Amino acid sequence: MYISSNAKIGENVILGHNVVIEDGVVINSNVTVGHNVVIKKDTVVGEGCIIGDNTILGKEPFKATISATTEKKTLPALIIGKYVTIGANCVIYRGASLKDYVFVGDLASIREDVVIGEYTVIGRGVAVENKTTIGRYVKIETEAYITAMSTIEDYCFIAPEVTFTNDNFLGRTEERKKYFKGPTIRKGARIGANATILPGIEIGEDALIAAGAVVTRNVPPKKVYAGIPARELKDVPQEQLLENQSYYKDN
Template sequence: MSSYIAKSAKIDTSVKIGYNVIIEEDVVIQKGTIIGNNVIIKEGSIIGENCTISDNCIIGKSPLKAKNSATTETKDLSPLILNNNVIVGACCILYKGTKISNDVFIGDLATIREDVEIGEHTIIGKGATIENKSKIGSYVKIETEAYVTAISTIEDYCFIAPGVTFTNDQFLGRTEKRKTLFKGPTIKKGARIGANATILPGIIIGEDALVGAGSVVTKNLEPKKIYVGVPAREIRNVPIEELLENQTYFHP
């Protein structure tokens, strides 16, 4: 099993590279990084110091556009950027035009689309999907198999439990009007969403709000309140000891 490394790639001598790796033109890989087996790093990708890219990943992939896709654009994209100390699990696909900040952890089988920004110290769980044009803050935790739809925003210190689903199309694929109105949810700082909850298009969930497991959120939610049910309804305030400002890991 042999690897291919383009002559124009700039790779620090300390970088460890596994078997059967393809590194295309103008890739930059900085010191201390480890590249697993069967990894493909696409043209122009920039990988910082002390990163780990596990087996069978594709880094810097260009998006493909279906004829009827409403959110994928045909345009030139900037190179994918992984900053320092990023860990990428096995079999992940990270797209071109995305920027991932320092100390981010990405679990096995995750997919992160183009035009996405992810802040420092964020965790993306196994099999999670972050669709295009989404912005994820710092110190966010997005757990296993969560789905963040295109054009969503998750602010700092939010918690998204396993199986949560965001939506962005209130017309469910019908009418041309929908193409001008696509918008995923906006989750404000410190908000938490329980397992298997569904968030409807364009919804704003207030700071430090809590959405219970299995809930369906159909309207904007106020800060520091707990909501449960289908549709989600307010039941009480978030306990004082659970507020973000009272957590030891919070850095205002």
């Protein structure tokens, strides 16, 4: 085990075997840290968090020579709010911010310049790329891929294996860099398993995308879209609208 002499560790913190805690780290009280966890410099871990085995917190991003969305810059510290649970074998980058009560499943990856709102669930094996904003009470299920420069508003549901995209030119021409943009998913929208959302598409509030759909155009609020390419099928039933759910908090 290695703990930097200038790390600050609160009361009732449990540390597993072979933990590494670097300079400037702050771990607040009542945190449980699993075995083989590495907490990189300046990371802040809020009260009551649980960190699973073999997880890395505060990793600096590496930049591939041909990467078009990763920047070399000074990033702020990783900030993890209160009562956040992070599973085993996760990598969460410096420059991310996880608000209170976020849950991150095993094997997830969360990049720099990402903000995740309160009570959101990031499922097992989910990849959240850089420059992405995710709201409160969002659920992103197993192995979904959230591309760079995406926005997901509050109360959205993203099913397993959903794929977001941000490059209409598929890596060809320098011109493409002017147009990089991930999807924007408005409040309460739902996306079914294995759906693919093309770059820059906006899914309206409370819209529903059926499983396996390929969304090539903007989707209006409260509509069901299905197929390849996705087309309007019907209205979202009234009883399914977010405003009619007992758990919804309009604030």
